[in-house]
Amino acid sequence: MEKLEMLYEGKAKKVFKTSESGTYWIEYKDDATAFNGEKKGQIAGKGTLNNEISAIFLSLLKEKGLDNHFIKKISSTEQIVQQVEIIPIEVVVRNITAGSLAKRLGWEEGKELPQTIMEFYYKNDELGDPLINQDHIAILGLATEEELADIRNQALKINEILNEYLLNKDLILVDFKLEFGKSPAGDIILADEISPDTCRFWDAHTKKKLDKDRFRRDLGNVEEAYQEILRRIGGSVNV
Ligand code: C5P
Numbered sequence: 001m002e003k004l005e006m007l008y009e010g011k012a013k014k015v016f017k018t019s020e021s022g023t024y025w026i027e028y029k030d031d032a033t034a035f036n037g038e039k040k041g042q043i044a045g046k047g048t049l050n051n052e053i054s055a056i057f058l059s060l061l062k063e064k065g066l067d068n069h070f071i072k073k074i075s076s077t078e079q080i081v082q083q084v085e086i087i088p089i090e091v092v093v094r095n096i097t098a099g100s101l102a103k104r105l106g107w108e109e110g111k112e113l114p115q116t117i118m119e120f121y122y123k124n125d126e127l128g129d130p131l132i133n134q135d136h137i138a139i140l141g142l143a144t145e146e147e148l149a150d151i152r153n154q155a156l157k158i159n160e161i162l163n164e165y166l167l168n169k170d171l172i173l174v175d176f177k178l179e180f181g182k183s184p185a186g187d188i189i190l191a192d193e194i195s196p197d198t199c200r201f202w203d204a205h206t207k208k209k210l211d212k213d214r215f216r217r218d219l220g221n222v223e224e225a226y227q228e229i230l231r232r233i234g235g236s237v238n239v
Contacts, residue, residue: 001025001080011037012050012197018080022184028054028077032197034216036128043215047077049226050195052235055079057162057194064161066154068190069181084181084191088123089132089142091151093159094175098200099213101175110207118155123179150188151180158190167204169232174200196226 003025004017011033016025028047033040051073058070069081094101094117101117102109120137121129137143143151155178166173176199179192192198196211203210210225230236 012046013193022083023071024081024083025074026079026081028079028193032212032215032222034212036125039216041215043222043226045223046197046226049223049230050193050197051077051079053195053226053230053233054193056230056233056235058190060165061158061161061190061194066157066161066190067187069192081191082183082189084183084189086123086179086181086191087143087147087151087188089137089151089180090121090123090129091155091178091180092119092121092175093117093155093178094119095159095163096172096174096200096202098174116156116159118152147188154180154188154190162194165233166201170204171210171229171232172202172204172207174202176200196229201229 001023002019004019006014006016007024008015012029012031014027014029016027018025028051030042030044030046031040032043032046055070055073058068061068062070069084071080071082073079095113097105097107097111097113098109101107120132122132122136122140123129132140134148137148138145158178159173162176163173176194178190180188181191183189199211200213201210202208209219210228214220214222214225
C-alpha cells in the first residue's frame with residue numbers, strides 16, 4: 001500500500017489517500033491546540049503516544065463488537081483506517097462534571113452525574129463548535145432521526161465498554177468526545193481517535209488529571225501523563 005496525496009490536515013492529524021481504495025492513511029502529529037485553536041503548542045511524543053493509545057482503544061472496541069474505522073497501525077505515528085465521510089457532529093459523553101459542563105451548570109468539577117449526559121456540538125471551526133440539539137441537527141441536515149438514535153446507542157455502548165475497561169486500570173473516564181462517519185454502504189461507524197486529547201482520564205485514587213487538561217491548564221508533565229495512560233492500558237512506553 002502506498003501513501004498518496006494529503007486530503008486534509010487537522011489540528012492533531014493529517015489524512016492521506018492511499019493506493020488501496022476504501023482506506024485512508026492517518027498520521028498523528030505532536031501539535032496540540034486548545035480553546036478552538038487559540039492556544040497552540042507541541043507535546044513531545046504525542047503523535048506516537050496517541051497513535052498507539054487510539055489503536056489499543058479502537059481494537060478493544062472492535063473485539064467487543066463495536067465496529068469502527070481502525071484497520072491497522074503501520075508505524076509509530078501512522079495507522080490505516082477505513083474511508084468514511086465524517087458526520088460534522090462532535091458527540092460528547094460525560095460521567096463526571098468537568099470542563100465546559102461544570103462551567104455551563106455552575107457545578108464544581110468532579111461530581112458524579114446522576115445520569116450519563118450526552119451532548120452534540122456542531123463541528124465547525126468558524127463558529128467555534130457550538131452546542132446543538134436534535135432540532136438543530138435536523139435543520140442543518142447533519143443526521144436523520146434514525147441516524148442520531150444509532151449514534152446515541154453506539155456512544156452509550158462505547159461509554160460502558162471503556163468505563164469498565166479503564167476502571168480495571170484504576171482510571172476514571174470523566175468524559176470524552178467521539179466522531180462518527182458514514183461508510184460507502186451507508187453504515188454509521190465510529191471514526192477519529194480515542195486518546196488523552198479527546199478524553200478526560202483521572203487516576204481513580206488521587207484524581208490526578210492524565211489528559212490534555214494538563215496542556216489546556218498549564219499543569220505541566222503533559223507527555224508523562226500520556227505515557228502513563230499508555231502504560232496503564234498495556235502499551236509500550238519505549239516510544
Ligand atoms: O471542553 P469540554 O468539557 O466540553 O470537553 C468535553 C470532552 O470532549 C473532553 O474530554 C474533551 O477532551 C473533549 N473534546 C474534544 N474536542 C473538542 C472539544 C472537546 O476532544 N473540540
